[in-house]
Amino acid sequence: MSNGGLCCGSGPDSPADDTDDILFIGLQGSGKTLLGQRLRTVYGKAHAAFRLVTTETNGSQDFRVPTFKGCPFKEIRIRECGGSMQPLWRNWYSRPIKAVVFTLDVSDPATLATGGVELQRVLQQPELGSKPICLALTKVDLPFTVPRAELDLALGLSDLEKLYPGRLRITAISSVHSPEECPELKALLDWMIEVKAGDPAVLSAKRQ
Ligand SMILES: Nc1nc2c(ncn2[C@@H]2O[C@H](COP(=O)(O)OP(=O)(O)OP(=O)(O)O)[C@@H](O)[C@H]2O)c(=O)[nH]1
Numbered sequence: 001m002s003n004g005g006l007c008c009g010s011g012p013d014s015p016a017d018d019t020d021d022i023l024f025i026g027l028q029g030s031g032k033t034l035l036g037q038r039l040r041t042v043y044g045k046a047h048a049a050f051r052l053v054t055t056e057t058n059g060s061q062d063f064r065v066p067t068f069k070g071c072p073f074k075e076i077r078i079r080e081c082g083g084s085m086q087p088l089w090r091n092w093y094s095r096p097i098k099a100v101v102f103t104l105d106v107s108d109p110a111t112l113a114t115g116g117v118e119l120q121r122v123l124q125q126p127e128l129g130s131k132p133i134c135l136a137l138t139k140v141d142l143p144f145t146v147p148r149a150e151l152d153l154a155l156g157l158s159d160l161e162k163l164y165p166g167r168l169r170i171t172a173i174s175s176v177h178s179p180e181e182c183p184e185l186k187a188l189l190d191w192m193i194e195v196k197a198g199d200p201a202v203l204s205a206k207r208q
């Protein structure tokens with residue numbers, strides 16, 4: 001399988017799910033799969049194998065994303081739940097995941113309101129407790145994306161950041177771009193590494 005272990009249809013009771021670190025959720029077509037494929041190229045040698053093509057995730061799939069040399073663990077394991085699985089996302093919330101990445105396609109004004117409502121719902125899920133959540137604003141390479149100021153007005157993003165200080169992180173990314181062209185991709189993976197380690201000092205290992 002091209003993207004590191006496709007497990008379509010697997011449920012949250014599968015024993016393999018125990019090792020998931022990060023949960024990827026977001027509306028259909030919002031960019032979860034391409035982001036998973038792209039993150040594997042940040043520290044890994046998957047550049048040559050990277051493909052822009054994705055297919056809809058009917059079920060869930062996992063991505064094993066390599067970390068940097070000197071990191072105490074070799075990979076971050078991401079579990080993507082397809083947008084078509086939305087009613088079942090919550091089955092993963094109580095699993096031993098460390099954090100959630102919620103993707104929002106900012107090139108598609110038609111789905112923004114629905115995405116914003118879903119994000120609020122995720123932030124309020126008791127099963128997630130105070131686990132960190134990253135809102136990834138996706139497809140920012142496209143010419144007509146909704147600017148951040150308008151997102152703040154329409155979805156109250158700045159208010160949400162104030163409401164969940166230290167818990168909600170917001171980043172804007174393009175998975176079409178390489179990590180060199182879009183440094184936010186590397187910053188997002190470093191955040192996942194920090195969250196998994198439970199210690200920001202873990203990143204100092206790669207600077208030595
Ligand atoms: N231009 C651009 N296209 C993107 C980006 N991310 C994803 N896409 C495209 O958007 C479409 C949907 O992307 P996916 O990654 O499959 O979306 P998904 O969230 O996994 O969708 P589901 O599996 O159905 O929930 C594909 O055609 C991708 O190539 C991006 O950053 N920029």
Ligand SMILES: [Mg+2]
Pocket residue numbers: 032033034055056057080082083
């Ligand atoms: Mg997908």
